[in-house]
Amino acid sequence: MNKLEATRKLEALSRQGRTVFLLRDLQKIFPEDSPHALKAGLLRLVDEEILCRPIKGVYVNIFSPKDSYLLEHVVKALRRGEYTYVSLESALSAYGIISQIPVDRLTVMTTGRSGEYKTPWGTIELTHTSRSILNILDATVETQSPLKQATPATAIRDLRRAGRNTHLLDIKEE
Template structure:
């Protein structure tokens, strides 16, 4: 991997709105590289602060324009192929149902496995749900953000279902 060519390809992807990549995405971007060459090249790009690896296997182009949805883009990459939606404290705070604003944490329900990931931009908390796909689609809606958003009733139900602290909820809002 030649640094100049890598930067050129990453800039082109950035212009198309591609900021966050999995290793398998980068294998397609650099098909001429063997797995060992790609790994070494990615390490150099990280060391030279062209790429950032916020979570194992996820890479972010440092020079891409950052928006407020970067954590959500990382979630989409982490749980690609799963249904994910913003819920729990993140959604309830947005609706004003709880008074605390989780500024450094994004809480997401996912059909994938649960996990907590520390990134340079905040903590991602993924909580597994057994809900059916149809139930998820009925209980969420699209916004301008990359992930679907839980309705207020769904976020409250999720909070109770996973056994989280409900003492912060303003029951008048509910």
């Protein structure tokens, strides 16, 4: 891949709202490249600051317009095919049930595996849930963000099930 061709393709995808890519997405975008050539080309694009690699296997187009939900877009890419929703401290803070605002951390429940990922924009904390898909759909709400959000009762229940610290809960809100 050459830099001009890659920039054109990424710019076209940016106009469609695509900002975050997995390695397998980029293999489809640049099908003419062998796996070795693709990795070398991606390394060049990262070095030239056209792409950013916040997590191994995840790439962000630097020139795409960013919204305040970039971490959530990264989560959607990381756990594609799994059910994920904002919960725990992030959701409770949004509802005003805890007074602390997690500035540099996004807490998410997922049917995929747990993990913690540090990115230039903050830390993503994924906690596994074995709840059924129907239960998850009933216990979450749509918001303006790319991910669903737990209802207040669900976020409190998730906090307790995950064995997290509950001393920040405002009891009268609960």
